[in-house]
Amino acid sequence: LCEQLVNKMTAVVNNLSAVVDLHNSSASLRVDDVPFTTWPVERFYETACDVVAAFAKELGVKKCLVQEVAMQADEKALSFYVTAWTYQAYIDGETQLTLEAMVHEVGLK
Incomplete structure (x- = not known):
C-alpha cells in the first residue's frame, strides 16, 4: 500500500514536470491560466518533489523495518521497531504543513 502511494505520487510529480515544461515553453498561457491560487507552477512542482522525496525515504525505512x-x-527489539514504524521521521511537521499548503493552493480546502 505504501509503495503504491509513493508510485502514484511519483507519477503526479512527473506530470507536474510536463506541466512546468509546457508552461515555460508556451507564450500563449496567461497568468490567470495557472491552476494554483498564489504559487507559480515551478514552485508547486518543486514542493511536490520535496514531499515525494520525504515519502520515498519513509517507505525505505518501512521496508527495512518489515524485513x-x-x-x-x-x-525489546520488536518494541523499538513498532516505535520506529509509528514515529515517521521523514514525514515531519514541515512536510505535513507543506501538504496542507498544497491543498490550499489547488483550492481543495
Whole structure:
C-alpha cells in the first residue's frame, strides 16, 4: 500500500514536470491560466518533489523495518521497531504543513 502511494505520487510529480515544461515553453498561457491560487507552477512542482522525496525515504525505512521484524524474536527489539514504524521521521511537521499548503493552493480546502 505504501509503495503504491509513493508510485502514484511519483507519477503526479512527473506530470507536474510536463506541466512546468509546457508552461515555460508556451507564450500563449496567461497568468490567470495557472491552476494554483498564489504559487507559480515551478514552485508547486518543486514542493511536490520535496514531499515525494520525504515519502520515498519513509517507505525505505518501512521496508527495512518489515524485513527486520520478520527475523526478530526479542521483545525489546520488536518494541523499538513498532516505535520506529509509528514515529515517521521523514514525514515531519514541515512536510505535513507543506501538504496542507498544497491543498490550499489547488483550492481543495
